[in-house]
Amino acid sequence: MEKVKLSAKGQIVIPARIRKELGLSEGDRLFIERRQGEVILKPVVKLSKLRGIDKLEGASKEIEKMRRKWDEEFEERTEV
Numbered sequence: 001m002e003k004v005k006l007s008a009k010g011q012i013v014i015p016a017r018i019r020k021e022l023g024l025s026e027g028d029r030l031f032i033e034r035r036q037g038e039v040i041l042k043p044v045v046k047l048s049k050l051r052g053i054d055k056l057e058g059a060s061k062e063i064e065k066m067r068r069k070w071d072e073e074f075e076e077r078t079e080v
Helices: 016-022 062-077
Strands: 030-035 038-043
Antiparallel strands (some): 030 038
C-alpha cells in the first residue's frame, strides 16, 4: 500500500511504480468510486488498447479508424 498526500486542490499523485504497473500515462482517465469509506480508482480502458483479431494478416486499416472514433466518442461521454 502506498501513501499519498491530498493537495489543496484535491489532487493526488499516483506513484510512478503503480502508474507503470497499470500502464497509465498523462491524459488517461480514471473512474473514482466511494465504497464504505474507501476511495477506489479504476483506469478507463480505451477501446484502442483492446487488440486482438484485427491483428490477423491483411486486417483492414479501417478498424484502426473505427477504434480512434470510438475512443473519441467514449472520451466525450466520460468528460467531467
